[in-house]
Amino acid sequence: MLKKTDGSQSVKPFRLVKFFTFSSLVIMFTATIVISALNAHWVRNILLEKSEEYASVLVENLNHQIISRFMIPVLVRYGEIRLREKEQFLLMDKVVRSTLHSFNVEMVTIYDEKNIISYSFDQTEIGQKNAGGVHYEKAMKEEATSRLIQHGSFLELLFWFPQETKIITFAPLRAEKRVSPTLAGPVLGVIEIVRDVSDDYKKVVKLQGLTVGSCFIVMGILFFVLLFVVKHGEKIIEKRAEERIKLEEKLQQAEHLSAIGEMTAGISHEIRNPLGIIKSSAQLLKQKMTKLGAKTSIPDIIVEESVRLDNIITDFLNFARPKAPDLHPCRIENIIEKNIAYLTPQIEDNNFKIIKEISEHLPEIMADSAMLYQAFLNIMINAFQSLKDNGCITIQIKYDSGSIVINFIDNGEGIEKEILKKIWTPFFTTKDTGTGLGLGIVKNMIEAHSGAIIITNMETKGANVEITLPVQET
Template structure:
């Protein structure tokens, strides 16, 4: 019981541990992989937005300088955006440049941090405290920052209400026909709304999570199936090992019983022979003296019965080495039926034989097979109630001859069915409990198989399979 409990517990703990640990590892791996992929995508997107903003600023700087600053200076001598004509010209240049570029805000600061131009006219002339980005732009440095707005959970999940790129860049004078920029004239602030791009990034992130979860889940179920099959194999091997141990113990037990039985039987047989011969001699003398007594007959009868019991013991204990010769199973069954015909008539039991096709000869020991079949038929005869029948089916399939004997008795108790091959186990008042053991030894010595089971609605069925060997 302890071994069985151990073998059943280990595979269960193995699958349980694997299921929990692999689920945690795969879930963690899915989250980590999704986070890494999303981070990479966001980094690439942010870098592309910054590069896009830088190009937009360069283009805006070029258009403002060429189409506004130079013409205005040539016409008016200086730039004064407070003048309506100059402001209108600046506004037209900027709006035509940023058209279809999804720019939300454009502010141009002078070197005193005062807004000289804005798409929002209300902000013109105001001083805006922008801090470090403005200072860097004055020093001819480009800065671009990502600004998100939303509540705590929206920012945590990466789905803010709005996402904007705020870029500060110097407004520089350009030297014609040269890539060299001139002095800083002011600072440009451009605000781009990239919420749609980041919404697409979130959808991509969600798609990655779902894809990874599906792949990891599929992998998990495949691995769990493999481990489950491994568990089944471990259980089967454990059961096989236990069965082999039981068979080994049973074989050792039977071997010890056989040796003891053989020794005891030989020791009893000699004095039993003397008792029997003495009883026969005494019976002859009593007959001559014309004296009648039943005591001598009882001694002879019990001596014969005891000798048969000893014969069963020796048949069970000694190694079974059959004398193989060509023999017909059908003929042996006919001889058995002829032998028990009188007993069957007395009990009003009919034996029906059904033969399927031609039954080939096998290599077998005629005497021992006759003994085995007779034992089974007598058991069926004793178990079958009067006016019932016993069905004998005989057939051949490929490499084996199959014999089935089925009675209409009450069957064998399920608990007794487990013990029918145990030596000395019997449910009869008279009997040694070795009959079926001897039958099994005879069948297995012919490399055959025997199986006994209950059938519905009532009765017992004996299936015997013997190999066909060319005679």
């Protein structure tokens, strides 16, 4: 429980950093979208404002041209204005079109004082009554107005990129005073100008899109950089947490072994002395009963159990106080051959098969051959216990990256996952007899040689014990 609590406390500050990091990114993304929407609205208003100013200049120029080039000459020549007459209409059309030439004006409509269309690029609209609406009324009150009209699909309008954008401007048509052309006279009618500003609008929106897109790209790069930093930080924290847990486990194991060592050192002599007396007494009793001709197996049982108890005490001492290895040059393949020779009777009785896959030209290592012999012997005996009749053990020895690698692979049933997790736990055993210290003693022997031991299950069947021993200079 303490380990978990400490680990979680060390991770909490980093989780808080992660939360604020990703929250900040979300807020920044949201702010970018909001800013882009506000920019679109701002661009729309700026475009409308600038177009109104531009349209007012056009209307003022058109107003002047109509008065000077059409109305005055027509009144002088004909005495009255009748746009229904072809000659006057053509003159008006010529004046309007020549004035607005190259100004990208799509439609011009002129209303008289009675809200009747007197002139239009679309001749079918001439003569229509009450066609000006509210904007006409405002223009007659000397108030120029403009409105923006956009056409396109729903998605195009939603993302502020319409296919077509137009500005419609209503402005009063005034008579100029002869005293000064800059002074406006009474309102004679209303001029409606329709300008197509799609290209201008698209350029502005495109520029805005590039700006927003650049922001998103920068934000995306920032996001992935932060994500990489966060992931890297998580790995570092997890690695440090694992290292700390391993160190705590080793410390607890060392304390546990120290306690066992103190306990076994204190009681080993106390147990072995009376145990030796019991064993020798049982042997003497057996000799006397043999002389008297009495037949009983009790002395043999006492001797056998005394030996078993002495072996248990020896296991405790070997596990709690492992001996330092007596290093000298030796060859692993020779030690394995001695193990096989010793186990030959057991191998033949159970019809076991030993397969040796030994690489050539293996180097010598500095090791305690007696200690490695005992370690390999324990591993092979454990493997035999998992085999059935006609079982097989494959022993592989090879040199790899400065180390000798030994694999003991059997074709037994393998080791259950739950048992495999506890396999190095002291005193844990699945056998009816034994102390559960055998593998722990083997591990101590291997680690005393600066080696490592790993036990895994094979993908097909059986278990694999892999031992790695470094090759030192002899």
